[in-house]
Amino acid sequence: MSDSTKQPPLALVAVDTPPRTKPSNYPEPFFSRMLKREKRPLGDHFGLTNFGVNLTRLFPGGESALLHRHSKQDEFIYILEGRPTLVTDEGEIDLEPGMCAGFPAAGRAHHLVNRTAADVVYIEIGDRSPGDEGSYPADDIQAKMAAPGHWVFTRKDGTPYG
Amino acid sequence: MSDSTKQPPLALVAVDTPPRTKPSNYPEPFFSRMLKREKRPLGDHFGLTNFGVNLTRLFPGGESALLHRHSKQDEFIYILEGRPTLVTDEGEIDLEPGMCAGFPAAGRAHHLVNRTAADVVYIEIGDRSPGDEGSYPADDIQAKMAAPGHWVFTRKDGTPYG
Numbered sequence: 337m338s339d340s341t342k343q344p345p346l347a348l349v350a351v352d353t354p355p356r357t358k359p360s361n362y363p364e365p366f367f368s369r370m371l372k373r374e375k376r377p378l379g380d381h382f383g384l385t386n387f388g389v390n391l392t393r394l395f396p397g398g399e400s401a402l403l404h405r406h407s408k409q410d411e412f413i414y415i416l417e418g419r420p421t422l423v424t425d426e427g428e429i430d431l432e433p434g435m436c437a438g439f440p441a442a443g444r445a446h447h448l449v450n451r452t453a454a455d456v457v458y459i460e461i462g463d464r465s466p467g468d469e470g471s472y473p474a475d476d477i478q479a480k481m482a483a484p485g486h487w488v489f490t491r492k493d494g495t496p497y498g
Numbered sequence: 499m500s501d502s503t504k505q506p507p508l509a510l511v512a513v514d515t516p517p518r519t520k521p522s523n524y525p526e527p528f529f530s531r532m533l534k535r536e537k538r539p540l541g542d543h544f545g546l547t548n549f550g551v552n553l554t555r556l557f558p559g560g561e562s563a564l565l566h567r568h569s570k571q572d573e574f575i576y577i578l579e580g581r582p583t584l585v586t587d588e589g590e591i592d593l594e595p596g597m598c599a600g601f602p603a604a605g606r607a608h609h610l611v612n613r614t615a616a617d618v619v620y621i622e623i624g625d626r627s628p629g630d631e632g633s634y635p636a637d638d639i640q641a642k643m644a645a646p647g648h649w650v651f652t653r654k655d656g657t658p659y660g
Contacts (some may be wrong), residue, residue, distance in 0.1 A: 344602075378576075
């Protein structure tokens with residue numbers, strides 16, 4: 337809410353809210369892999385700060401994120417539509433509507449990939465623990481939260497992208 | 499997970515997980531008002547600690563909680579089935595599947611009531627900020643988190659129930 341004097345709505349139709357305008361914070365070549373993903377930040381409309389909730393759509397061929405784990409943040413997903421594959425560093429499983437999965441901080445690396453011809457829609461939740469870091473076992477990238485909500489990405493040797 | 503050596507599952511069918519055995523932590527006469535409510539704690543199965551996620555069902559006549567607000571905890575709901583009424587201290591609105599609402603700490607007092615003849619099912623999320631308190635504008639009760647996950651309820655004058 338840019339206007340802090342405006343009262344938040346009582347409720348919203350999730351799919352009618354605007355998608356995030358910036359498709360991803362990743363640098364190239366990872367940014368382009370996220371173009372078949374659309375996130376609607378839901379919690380922000382109500383002024384929530386302790387955690388974020390997104391309604392996320394993966395078009396065919398899309399993926400939720402790079403294979404990753406957080407050091408401090410817990411994450412959770414609940415599938416609403418479609419059949420994504422949950423890929424982790426300890427195996428994979430096909431999901432369907434009504435299935436859920438959780439990813440504790442420092443747990444399995446994970447991401448969702450849509451290998452089907454239909455869209456996938458799910459709810460994703462992540463808290464905003466300070467000092468969080470992201471690690472990516474399959475890609476030469478690492479992430480540190482420099483300030484609340486502000487991520488800095490580098491190669492694993494610490495050199496910057498771009 | 500009582501067996502800490504057991505790896506959490508990759509994913510679960512939410513509705514197949516067991517409901518919480520204790521229907522409510524409220525003392526009487528409030529406990530009995532929660533008997534038409536069934537909560538399945540989902541995040542705990544995966545070892546999440548920063549926030550909780552429940553799949554919650556309200557049978558006809560059920561309510562999600564007493565009208566309440568938290569001092570520290572943010573909350574969020576996403577409706578999966580049925581048509582509950584969101585009652586707040588600033589007005590009410592009928593919800594339907596695909597609608598969502600968020601309740602920031604120290605924001606509107608709120609609860610869901612099922613005034614229909616059909617079940618209501620929704621996902622609810624709340625973080626676990628330490629030092630949280632619950633306040634209840636319509637009832638003579640107050641809550642303080644004495645230890646993580648352990649709530650103490652008293653009357654508003656501080657005298658104990660029971």
